[in-house]
Amino acid sequence: MAGARILAVDDSPTILEMIKAILVSGGYEVITATDGAEALETARAEMPDLILLDVMLPKLDGYRVCRLLKFDQKYKGIPIIMLTAKTEEQAMATGIRTGANQYLTKPIEPERLLEAVAEELQKAEG
Amino acid sequence: MVSDGSSISKDLTPEQFQRFRDYIHQHSGIYLEESKADSLRISLITRATRYGFAVLDDYFKLLTTDETEFRELMNLVTINETSFFRFPAQFEALRKYIVPEIVEGKPETSRSFRVWSAGCSTGEEPYSVAMTLLDSGLEGLGYVSEVLGTDVSTSALERAKAAVYPSRSLLNIPHSVTTRFFEPTPEGHRVSERVRKTVDFQYHNLVKEPYPLGLMGNWDIVFCRNVTIYFRLESTRRVVENFFNSLNPGGYLFVGHSETLTSVSDKFEPVEVGGVFLYRKPRARSAPHREVMKERVTPAATSPRASATARAGSRAGRRETSSTPDPTVVENHAVDVELLVSSARRASEEGRSDDVLTLVDEILTEDESNAEAYLLAAYSHADSGDLQTALKECKRSIELDPLSAASHYVLGIIYQRQGESDRAMHEFKRTIYLDADFVLAHFNMANLQRSVGAKAEACRAYENALRSLYRVPDGEWSWFLGGFRPDLLAQTCERSLIECRKKA
Numbered sequence: 001m002a003g004a005r006i007l008a009v010d011d012s013p014t015i016l017e018m019i020k021a022i023l024v025s026g027g028y029e030v031i032t033a034t035d036g037a038e039a040l041e042t043a044r045a046e047m048p049d050l051i052l053l054d055v056m057l058p059k060l061d062g063y064r065v066c067r068l069l070k071f072d073q074k075y076k077g078i079p080i081i082m083l084t085a086k087t088e089e090q091a092m093a094t095g096i097r098t099g100a101n102q103y104l105t106k107p108i109e110p111e112r113l114l115e116a117v118a119e120e121l122q123k124a125e126g
Numbered sequence: 127m128v129s130d131g132s133s134i135s136k137d138l139t140p141e142q143f144q145r146f147r148d149y150i151h152q153h154s155g156i157y158l159e160e161s162k163a164d165s166l167r168i169s170l171i172t173r174a175t176r177y178g179f180a181v182l183d184d185y186f187k188l189l190t191t192d193e194t195e196f197r198e199l200m201n202l203v204t205i206n207e208t209s210f211f212r213f214p215a216q217f218e219a220l221r222k223y224i225v226p227e228i229v230e231g232k233p234e235t236s237r238s239f240r241v242w243s244a245g246c247s248t249g250e251e252p253y254s255v256a257m258t259l260l261d262s263g264l265e266g267l268g269y270v271s272e273v274l275g276t277d278v279s280t281s282a283l284e285r286a287k288a289a290v291y292p293s294r295s296l297l298n299i300p301h302s303v304t305t306r307f308f309e310p311t312p313e314g315h316r317v318s319e320r321v322r323k324t325v326d327f328q329y330h331n332l333v334k335e336p337y338p339l340g341l342m343g344n345w346d347i348v349f350c351r352n353v354t355i356y357f358r359l360e361s362t363r364r365v366v367e368n369f370f371n372s373l374n375p376g377g378y379l380f381v382g383h384s385e386t387l388t389s390v391s392d393k394f395e396p397v398e399v400g401g402v403f404l405y406r407k408p409r410a411r412s413a414p415h416r417e418v419m420k421e422r423v424t425p426a427a428t429s430p431r432a433s434a435t436a437r438a439g440s441r442a443g444r445r446e447t448s449s450t451p452d453p454t455v456v457e458n459h460a461v462d463v464e465l466l467v468s469s470a471r472r473a474s475e476e477g478r479s480d481d482v483l484t485l486v487d488e489i490l491t492e493d494e495s496n497a498e499a500y501l502l503a504a505y506s507h508a509d510s511g512d513l514q515t516a517l518k519e520c521k522r523s524i525e526l527d528p529l530s531a532a533s534h535y536v537l538g539i540i541y542q543r544q545g546e547s548d549r550a551m552h553e554f555k556r557t558i559y560l561d562a563d564f565v566l567a568h569f570n571m572a573n574l575q576r577s578v579g580a581k582a583e584a585c586r587a588y589e590n591a592l593r594s595l596y597r598v599p600d601g602e603w604s605w606f607l608g609g610f611r612p613d614l615l616a617q618t619c620e621r622s623l624i625e626c627r628k629k630a
Contacts, residue, residue, distance in 0.1 A: 011509050012477065013539045014566060014606050017573055018618050024576070025621040034543065035511045056477060058510040085477070107611045110618050 004121055005029045007048040009039040009065075010083065011057050015108075019052060022110045026117070036060025043069055043078065050121055051080045052113075053100075070099030079120035083108065138167040142182055146170065149190065154200055154278060154331060157358040169202035177559050194528060194556070201281040210291075210299050211254045212351070216380055219402045220255070220347070224378055225262040228346050229269070231376045231409070239269045242345045242372070244332060245353030246275030249286025249325075250295070253317050255349060256324045257307050276330035276341070280528060283327050287495060289317040332365045333357065337372070345372050352382040359390070366391045370407060379405040463492045470502045475605050482506040497527035505536050505606070508543065516540050531561035532602055538570065547574055563594035565612075566603045569619060572626075581626055588623040592616060 006028050010016040016032055023030045031046060033039040036057040043051060043065075051069075055062040062082060069075045082100040101120050104113060138146075143163050151157045158166055173195070174185035189195055211217050228239070239259065243252035252275035259271040277283050292314045296304050308315040330341065332353070348369045357365065369379055370393050379394060381387065387394055387405055394405035470485035482502055489499040504520035507513070517540050523533045538553030551574055557567035572587035594601075595616050604612060 011511065013508060013543055015610055017570055018610055018615065021569075021573055021618050021622045025618075025625040027625075038511075107614055109614055110621055 003027065003029065004049040005031065005046070006050045006052060006117065007031050007033060007039070007042055007046065008052045009033045009036075009057065009062070010052075010054040011035060012054075015054075015106075019108065019113070022108070022113055023052075023117070025110075026114045028117070034058075036062065036065045039065050040068060043075060047075075048078060049124070050117060051078055052083060052117070053080055054083045056085070066100050077124065079124045081116055081120060138163060138170065138182065142186075143167075145186060146182075146189075149186070150200070150203065151358070153196060154333065156200075156203065156278075156333075157361070158203070166203065169199060172202060173199050178562065188559075192556070195559075197278075197280055198528065201279045209295060210250045211303075212251070213382075213402075215400060215402050216351075216404075217254060217258045219400045219404070220380075221258050221262045223399045224347065224404070225259065225264065228376060228378070229264070229267065237269055238272055239264050240272045240345050241274070241347045241349065242341070243273060243275045244330075244348060244350040244369070246277050246282075246286060246327070246349075247279065248282045249275055249289060249317075249327070250291075251275070251349055251351070252286070252325050252327075253289070253307075253321055255347075256321045257303065259324070260307075260321065271324045273325045274341075275325060275327045276332075277327075278329070278331050280329060280525070283329060284495070284526060286327050289322055290314045291317075332368075333361050335364065335368070337368055342368075342372050344374060345377055346374055347378045347380065348373060349380045351380060352385070362390055367393075370394065373407045375407055375409040377407050379407070381405065463489055463496065466492070467496070467498055467502075470499070471605060474502050474505060475607075477509070479506045479510050495526050497523045497530060497533070500526065501530070501533050501536060504533075504540070508536065508540050513540055513544055517544075529560055531557045531564050531567075532606075534560065535564060535567050535603065535606065538567065542570065542574070547578070550574060558590075561602065563598040563601055564603045565591050565594045565598070565601065565615070566606055568594060569615070572619075572622065576622070576626060585623060585626045588619050588626060591619050592623070595619070 006023055008016060008019045008023065008030055009032070010019060011034050013034070016034065020030045020032060031042060031048065033042045037059040039051070039053065039057065039062075040060065042048075053062045053066060057065070060068075066080050066082065069078060069080065076099070079101045080099075081102045081104055083104050083106055085106045101123075102116055104116055143160075143166065146166060147158045170182055170185065174182055177185070177188065179185045179188075189199060225239070241252075241255050241259070243255060246252045252273045256271065256273045259273070264271055275283075275286055277286075290311060290313050291308075296308065296315055304315070307318050307321050309318050310316075330338070332350075336342075350365070350369065366379075366387060370391065373379065378397075379387075381404075386403075387396070393407070395408050397404050397406045466485055466489045470482050470489065473479075473481040473485060483506055486499045486503045486506075489496050493499075500519045500523035504516045504523060507516035507519060517537075520533060520537045520540060523530065524537065527533065534553045534557040538550045538557060541547075541550035541553060551571060554567040554571040554574070557564045558571075561567075568587050568591035572584045572591060575581075575584035575587055595612060599612050607615065
């Protein structure tokens with residue numbers, strides 16, 4: 001689903017730039033947010049086709065943003081891929097129920113990221 | 127534009143000299159005579175080589191479009207010899223005659239004594255003035271001394287604020303002064319806190335008008351020694367006119383011992399005190415200027431109250447309040463700061479913003495002008511979305527260390543997030559001027575170019591990023607990666623490059 005619009009959320013400007021570059025090179029349109037509140041607002045206003053969401057975010061953490069969207073009939077259909085640092089793997093293992101569609105561990109490998117995005121977009125379409 | 131940096135023509139042709147001289151003159155008021163050609167040549171080559179320019183004409187282009195670079199060049203051009211208590215007789219006259227005379231004439235309500243050291247270079251002059259004022263008994267009479275040093279050289283001002291001087295610069299000072307007003311540190315002698323707290327520094331260009339309001343009044347004394355020799359007559363006249371307007375009636379202008387205001391200004395009264403020639407702004411209803419000029423010399427007033435002040439001064443002069451901190455303690459502090467900085471860096475790399483800010487506070491308590499601490503704080507605030515604070519901290523960092531590539535990179539990031547693409551681009555370019563292999567600056571520039579549809583430029587920037595990445599895989603830039611691996615950045619650049627070439 002080339003041309004899909006993806007909301008990428010990360011508080012690190014450098015990482016956000018990298019994610020953006022990867023997605024653009026994969027033919028996607030990218031919008032960005034740098035904190036949880038902005039992510040939520042942008043997701044609601046723009047209705048992106050997919051969200052890449054960092055866990056550690058200022059204002060609202062990624063888990064909460066994810067839950068708030070997934071528990072809302074209007075937005076729960078938007079696939080969400082959570083980006084986690086290694087230290088957060090344990091949190092994942094303890095089974096935090098966020099409703100996220102997929103987790104990717106940082107550091108983000110470009111190929112792996114594009115695969116995951118393509119996979120989730122296909123699932124959402126089908 | 128940037129060559130391999132291997133060689134630059136070491137010659138400055140007369141045409142080039144003229145071009146640089148005129149530009150410098152036009153923008154700073156400093157007029158370089160032919161005799162300064164060689165020293166200008168050395169400054170130009172120093173700066174141009176830094177960026178790898180092969181010809182000075184290319185450097186000229188940078189200079190004319192980049193105000194920060196202009197300041198950097200001026201830092202080199204205006205380096206001049208300066209020392210503590212230069213022309214001691216002037217300081218002697220200040221303490222013995224001038225301070226008492228001015229105090230005598232001050233209105234009862236005034237409780238401050240203000241001296242402006244214009245063109246203060248690395249701070250020796252304002253500190254010498256402050257020490258003299260402390261010895262002149264002003265404190266005892268209930269006056270607060272305020273000394274302001276201004277200069278066009280930001281690097282000189284930084285050194286002035288640091289107030290640490292090599293031991294050899296203290297050789298000509300009496301031992302009693304050294305022990306009372308300096309503290310030994312591992313780096314040299316530091317001016318004591320008692321003196322430093324009466325002195326402030328500020329960037330100011332004497333030929334740029336109008337002067338900020340804060341400078342335009344209420345000065346008791348202006349020191350401007352051997353500064354106007356850089357200016358042409360017309361500029362000197364305007365500068366002296368500004369001093370005249372800034373001084374209180376009865377205030378004094380101190381010029382270099384070989385300088386004269388003849389043909390510059392006829393508003394001041396020339397005064398000879400203790401073998402020193404000074405210029406006084408007349409009080410209201412003084413004799414017509416021409417007559418005063420003919421008289422040449424009028425002795426400074428010495429009233430009973432004035433001589434009492436002078437005596438108070440010499441009493442203060444005898445007070446021995448030496449404070450010599452244990453040098454090992456100072457050394458430990460230096461080590462601590464370095465440790466703190468590296469911990470803060472690690473916290474920043476690992477994205478622990480709160481820890482970064484706590485550590486930064488600790489660093490600044492030890493060393494309030496630590497440029498890297500401000501930079502780390504800036505990056506941390508940028509991370510948590512507080513762009514206003516980030517911008518402030520980042521600018522402070524650049525003020526303290528204008529040549530830091532990392533600071534300009536972070537400033538670029540902040541502008542980028544504020545949506546100020548042009549400014550961001552400009553900062554990324556500056557980053558690359560300062561460190562040609564700052565991979566992330568190339569990378570961000572590429573992304574910006576691509577986003578505005580400049581495919582060819584974007585391709586070139588991605589290529590540069592990759593080239594630098596292979597050349598310096600762990601440069602200073604790498605701690606901004608936030609855990610993103612350099613090889614993955616390379617993959618990202620390669621992908622983007624392929625994509626960009628397709629469309630270019």
